[in-house]
Amino acid sequence: MIKLKANFKYNVIWFLIMVAGFYLMNTLILVGVIDSFIENMLVTIGINIILATGLNLIIGFAGQFSLGHAGFMAIGAYATAIVTQTNSTPAGFYISILVGIVVAIIAALIVGIPTLRLRGDYLAIATMGAAEIIRIIINNLKITGGAAGMFNIPQFADWPTVYIMVCVTTIIIVNFIHSRAGRAVTSVREDEIAAEAMGINVTKWKLAAFVLGASTAAVAGSLHASYLQTIAPNDFGIMESISILIIVVLGGVGSITGTFVAAVVLGVLDTVLQNFGTLRMVIYAVALVLIMIFKPSGLLGTWELSIKQLWRRPKRKERVES
Amino acid sequence: MDTLFQQIINGLSLGSIYALLALGYTMVYGIIKLINFAHGDIYMLGAFWGYYVINTWHFNFISALLSAMVVGAASGVIIEYFAYRPLRHSPRITALITAIGVSFFLENGMSYLFSSNTRDFPQIIKQVNYHIGGVLISNIQVLILVTACALMVLLQLIIKKTKMGRAMRAVSVDADAAELVGININWTISFTFALGSALAGAAGVLIGLYYNSIDPLMGMTPGIKAFVAAVLGGIGSVPGASVGGFLIGILETFVQSIGLSAYKDAVVYFVLIVILLILPAGIFGKNVKEKV
Numbered sequence: 001m002i003k004l005k006a007n008f009k010y011n012v013i014w015f016l017i018m019v020a021g022f023y024l025m026n027t028l029i030l031v032g033v034i035d036s037f038i039e040n041m042l043v044t045i046g047i048n049i050i051l052a053t054g055l056n057l058i059i060g061f062a063g064q065f066s067l068g069h070a071g072f073m074a075i076g077a078y079a080t081a082i083v084t085q086t087n088s089t090p091a092g093f094y095i096s097i098l099v100g101i102v103v104a105i106i107a108a109l110i111v112g113i114p115t116l117r118l119r120g121d122y123l124a125i126a127t128m129g130a131a132e133i134i135r136i137i138i139n140n141l142k143i144t145g146g147a148a149g150m151f152n153i154p155q156f157a158d159w160p161t162v163y164i165m166v167c168v169t170t171i172i173i174v175n176f177i178h179s180r181a182g183r184a185v186t187s188v189r190e191d192e193i194a195a196e197a198m199g200i201n202v203t204k205w206k207l208a209a210f211v212l213g214a215s216t217a218a219v220a221g222s223l224h225a226s227y228l229q230t231i232a233p234n235d236f237g238i239m240e241s242i243s244i245l246i247i248v249v250l251g252g253v254g255s256i257t258g259t260f261v262a263a264v265v266l267g268v269l270d271t272v273l274q275n276f277g278t279l280r281m282v283i284y285a286v287a288l289v290l291i292m293i294f295k296p297s298g299l300l301g302t303w304e305l306s307i308k309q310l311w312r313r314p315k316r317k318e319r320v321e322s
Numbered sequence: 323m324d325t326l327f328q329q330i331i332n333g334l335s336l337g338s339i340y341a342l343l344a345l346g347y348t349m350v351y352g353i354i355k356l357i358n359f360a361h362g363d364i365y366m367l368g369a370f371w372g373y374y375v376i377n378t379w380h381f382n383f384i385s386a387l388l389s390a391m392v393v394g395a396a397s398g399v400i401i402e403y404f405a406y407r408p409l410r411h412s413p414r415i416t417a418l419i420t421a422i423g424v425s426f427f428l429e430n431g432m433s434y435l436f437s438s439n440t441r442d443f444p445q446i447i448k449q450v451n452y453h454i455g456g457v458l459i460s461n462i463q464v465l466i467l468v469t470a471c472a473l474m475v476l477l478q479l480i481i482k483k484t485k486m487g488r489a490m491r492a493v494s495v496d497a498d499a500a501e502l503v504g505i506n507i508n509w510t511i512s513f514t515f516a517l518g519s520a521l522a523g524a525a526g527v528l529i530g531l532y533y534n535s536i537d538p539l540m541g542m543t544p545g546i547k548a549f550v551a552a553v554l555g556g557i558g559s560v561p562g563a564s565v566g567g568f569l570i571g572i573l574e575t576f577v578q579s580i581g582l583s584a585y586k587d588a589v590v591y592f593v594l595i596v597i598l599l600i601l602p603a604g605i606f607g608k609n610v611k612e613k614v
Contacts (some may be wrong), residue, residue, distance in 0.1 A: 066416055114599050121357045121418050125549065126598055129591030136588040238542065242422055278434040285427030292420040293408045313485055 010306075011171065012156040017142065018167045025163065026222060037271075039159050045267035046162040047220050050169050052247040052259045054216035057173050059245075060254035060302075061182065062209035063189025064116060065124045069244050071131025072214040074138055074236035075107055076221025081150040081231055082143060084151035093156035097222045100117060104218035105211050107134065110263055112210045131241060139233040149232025150225075157226035165223060169216045185209045246288055252298030262298070324456040329579050330572060335463040335532065337571020338470030342525040343548030344555065344563035345477060346398075346518025352494040352558035353514045359421040360401055362545015363428035364519045368394045368526025369443070369536045370432065376444045383446050387469070387527050394523020395516040402515040407490025407508070423544075430537035438539040443530035458600060466528045474564050480517065481560060490514055494558065498566055543587060547574075550594040565605060 079100030115126040187195040251258030368390040375381040481487035492500040551570040556564025
């Protein structure tokens with residue numbers, strides 16, 4: 001389903017950039033330019049990037065307006081919390097991520113198969129309802145600690161883990177988008193009826209994007225739980241879904257680069273405005289409305305940073321000149 | 323049998339609040355095809371306004387209710403003018419995100435200005451309980467039911483009998499055609515928002531009396547439940563919204579009475595998903611076939 005081969009050259013280049021970025025960050029941490037405060041900010045940004053790229057795949061590329069991303073995040077977070085409590089080893093942590101992904105995929109199938117038939121705002125409400133159902137169930141189970149949540153979750157997710165997970169999920173999602181599957185998904189977004197007429201199984205591809213987005217959300221949830229060590233059902237309410245949505249919308253629906261930029265911008269803003277408390281949320285809300293009114297396509301629209309384009313561009317210019 | 327009647331009474335008074343909110347959703351959706359997420363927050367504004375005027379200016383029930391309706395209507399019109407009007411011709415998802423933004427703004431703005439603490443709503447009407455054949459009815463429940471029904475009848479009269487109501491119905495059927503026959507679209511949409519938001523403001527004061535406690539985030543869950551009620555009744559249909567509101571209220575109290583109160587919200591969401599799947603047009607809605 002995910003073809004790495006066709007874009008192999010570019011994947012290698014991106015991989016090298018990621019490795020270089022990793023060593024750059026590690027040196028900065030060693031030298032002391034990045035202190036624990038900034039590191040904390042970077043981890044939050046990383047987790048938000050994973051969440052928002054997954055949601056951008058669902059909203060921006062598959063065109064399915066989902067408002068239930070926090071529900072899948074909650075599944076991942078609680079999977080990690082429960083598994084690492086009994087098996088408190090790094091291996092246990094990675095098993096818990098897998099458990100989270102599997103449970104999230106099952107939940108996404110249960111939610112997605114019936115609701116993805118709906119369109120637009122109805123789908124938004126239905127997915128939001130589904131996420132709330134997940135949250136309420138977690139809130140009432142014994143194993144999840146009820147409304148008080150879970151404490152003292154062993155911390156296995158540090159900055160390198162989060163960085164690697166961001167790279168892995170991004171590579172998977174970007175390759176999904178650039179594969180045959182991605183084109184099928186995008187065609188569903190553009191015109192469902194026309195896509196169906198071309199022989200594309202609309203339900204299947206919608207569901208594929210939805211499930212992939214949900215499983216990355218579960219990974220982000222696992223990292224969130226393991227890094228913060230404390231989770232409660234109320235962390236995964238409608239508000240959380242909306243704040244992920246804000247990142248996607250701000251960066252540009254349909255631009256993974258935009259999602260990265262927006263997550264970094266909002267993450268830095270968050271740290272700077274930390275002292276403002278509630279006022280910060282007011283500023284966010286006003287910003288969201290203003291962006292929708294004046295630049296509904298977001299900061300970057302559907303523009304992507306692509307090495308392929310960087311190489312091709314000079315050639316195209318030459319042709320125009322000659 | 324008594325408990326059954328008791329639950330129906332409780333359900334009806336809660337349901338009338340949902341019905342009032344659902345009417346606003348259904349009218350706005352009928353006319354501009356937008357899920358007005360901020361509707362639940364106008365209800366919150368109404369409740370806070372009632373709290374404020376009763377405590378500081380010692381309004382009585384009627385004047386608090388009427389002034390909350392005016393405040394609700396004004397805020398609805400202002401929100402429509404600044405947030406939704408510039409987006410009237412943009413994709414519906416854009417408008418929906420804006421509505422979420424407005425809702426977020428009102429909730430956090432109120433938390434910022436007046437702190438997010440829960441506070442007690444002043445009890446201007448002393449609660450008196452009546453025992454009628456083993457069923458306990460409080461005067462507040464009767465008051466809520468009567469006020470809500472009176473407002474619904476009034477709304478129905480405005481929509482069916484007045485010129486403005488006819489304009490509203492015309493715009494919701496076909497906005498372009500309505501403009502051609504000389505209806506001022508902007509004015510009609512503002513009027514629709516004013517009507518719906520006034521009902522939400524009234525519902526805010528009524529819920530304050532019923533539950534005694536208000537906070538800046540109180541609008542979110544009832545707002546979504548009222549939307550579920552509007553979908554259940556058939557979105558765009560005024561009688562449907564009232565019936566849907568009562569049904570959701572009764573459903574919620576029944577779920578509570580069989581000991582599943584922790585799951586009452588989950589049941590409402592579940593009902594929403596089921597309805598959207600098997601009866602997408604709702605009880606009173608018209609089924610519209612999609613054309614290529």
